[in-house]
Amino acid sequence: xxxxxxxxxxxxxxxxxxxxxxxxxxxxxxxxxxxxxxxxxxxxxxxxxxxxxxxxxxxxxxxxxxxxxxxxxxxxxxxxxxxxxxxxxxxxxxxxxxxxxxxxxxxxxxxxxxxxxxxxxxxxxxxxxxxxxxxxxxxxxxxxx
Amino acid sequence: xxxxxxxxxxxxxxxxxxxxxxxxxxxxxxxxxxxxxxxxxxxxxxxxxxxxxxxxxxxxxxxxxxxxxxxxxxxxxxxxxxxxxxxxxxxxxxxxxxxxxxxxxxxxxxxxxxxxxxxxxxxxxxxxxxxxxxxxxxxxxxxxxxxxxxxxxxxxxxxxxxxxxxxxxxxxxxxxxxxxxxxxxxxxxxxxxxxxxxxxxxxxxxxxxxxxxxxxxxxxxxxxxxxxxxxxxxxxxxxxxxxxxxxxxxxxxxxxxxxxxxxxxxxxxxxxxxxxxxxxxxxxxxxxxxxxxxxxxxxxxxxxxx
Numbered sequence: 001x002x003x004x005x006x007x008x009x010x011x012x013x014x015x016x017x018x019x020x021x022x023x024x025x026x027x028x029x030x031x032x033x034x035x036x037x038x039x040x041x042x043x044x045x046x047x048x049x050x051x052x053x054x055x056x057x058x059x060x061x062x063x064x065x066x067x068x069x070x071x072x073x074x075x076x077x078x079x080x081x082x083x084x085x086x087x088x089x090x091x092x093x094x095x096x097x098x099x100x101x102x103x104x105x106x107x108x109x110x111x112x113x114x115x116x117x118x119x120x121x122x123x124x125x126x127x128x129x130x131x132x133x134x135x136x137x138x139x140x141x142x143x144x145x
Numbered sequence: 146x147x148x149x150x151x152x153x154x155x156x157x158x159x160x161x162x163x164x165x166x167x168x169x170x171x172x173x174x175x176x177x178x179x180x181x182x183x184x185x186x187x188x189x190x191x192x193x194x195x196x197x198x199x200x201x202x203x204x205x206x207x208x209x210x211x212x213x214x215x216x217x218x219x220x221x222x223x224x225x226x227x228x229x230x231x232x233x234x235x236x237x238x239x240x241x242x243x244x245x246x247x248x249x250x251x252x253x254x255x256x257x258x259x260x261x262x263x264x265x266x267x268x269x270x271x272x273x274x275x276x277x278x279x280x281x282x283x284x285x286x287x288x289x290x291x292x293x294x295x296x297x298x299x300x301x302x303x304x305x306x307x308x309x310x311x312x313x314x315x316x317x318x319x320x321x322x323x324x325x326x327x328x329x330x331x332x333x334x335x336x337x338x339x340x341x342x343x344x345x346x347x348x349x350x351x352x353x354x355x356x357x358x359x360x361x362x363x364x365x366x367x368x369x370x371x372x373x374x375x376x377x378x379x380x381x382x383x384x385x386x387x388x389x390x391x392x393x394x395x396x397x398x399x400x401x402x403x404x405x406x407x408x409x410x411x412x413x414x415x416x417x418x419x420x421x422x423x424x425x426x427x428x429x430x431x432x433x434x435x436x437x438x439x440x441x442x443x444x445x446x447x448x449x450x451x
Contacts, residue, residue, distance in 0.1 A: 004156075004226040011233035018240040018263075025241075029253045030184065037183045037251045047180050065250045066327030067186060073405035074327055100406035124182065130257065132249030135323055135399055 036128035049120025052113055061104070064124065066132060072102065076136050077125050079118065087121070088114045156225040157210045160232060164203030171195050183251040190246040197309075197342070198239035198267060205305070205346050206232050206274070212298045212353055213278060218287025231273045238266035245317050249326050257319040264317040271310035271342075278302035291356060292365040296373050297349030301341055304377070308337025308384070324399045330391035337384040348433065355441060363440045372432035379426025383419055390415035 028034065053059070059068035064075050078087060090097050090104070091114040097104040109117070127133070175192035179185045210228045214221050244260020278299055289295065312334040316325040325331065356363045363369070390412045397408045 007226045007229035011229045014237040034253045063327040127251040
């Protein structure tokens, strides 16, 4: 039967090997050659939009790329679904937006801020999500595929 | 520091300290700033996943071993050997299992294969932990009078296997996760997993340590047992409600393509069940806290009895 020493070797060895593979795969998947995010399209507006997204804790309620809160709709492909004017109206609204009973905070963003957020969503929408972009509800790409 | 001063450095103490150290260290990747939401997300999972399926399990394994040594009286050598096997299995599957968070966030497809295979192995670590706890309990000759601590200890091992192991596996394969990613199915798994693996083990060590520290023999009270059952039944109820709601959501939203808010309205009944179960859960936790406050302070009465 297994001795304590062997058990320890299994723990340390297994950890080291898997961790090295993990680091290798991380470097690989963040390298430019396999980029799926159109990294070169991240403009200053997109970065400003991301800052707004982070600082206002949009993820507390909404999901993006399937990550975040489950209280409010997924926002990947939201431009395809709702169109820019609708999104802009929601973002700039001074009164809480509650089309279906669930209330969204009235952020009252300025015109520039709303544009930045839309630029951010626009960049998100073009990321290749390994098929999830076609599943995320409702299928925004149905028409094109 | 306690580890350094101790007369002997046991495997249990070592594993526990390693867990605490790396838990602190792994907080850092989450603070790296990136312009890309995808890269941000990528490193956020370094924190979250390598915590819950990595170093936190060292902490959990360490506490579990300590409690099993104390409560069952099984030989330390035997318990610590299995502790190595368990944490070994955890890291072997867990580190590359991080890939299951990378399926659909905008990184290479290689993670679908790596994440799929290794996260399918992840339940093994939790299964080993549950079997380990139950077997050591059966094997143990010592019958420690602290029944409440024993309840929470065995409960932690079993519930974490069901919540983290089984329910995690239920949506970890890429083919399934394509549809369940970003739905209440995740909430179903998350609630039971955290409760079993990280909340119950803490309540277990408190239940064990408090009587020792205060000198009271608070080993088996009616309220303590009720706290255990209320909170557990409440949490299982919440998990079922989330699960049913999640499956319904996946079907309506992602297959039938009904709009988000319409689906939420149709699932409303599950949210009421969720609130009822959450109330039961909270009642249990309040009972635990009441016991803690009432008996947590060392009193003259307790000291005299010693």
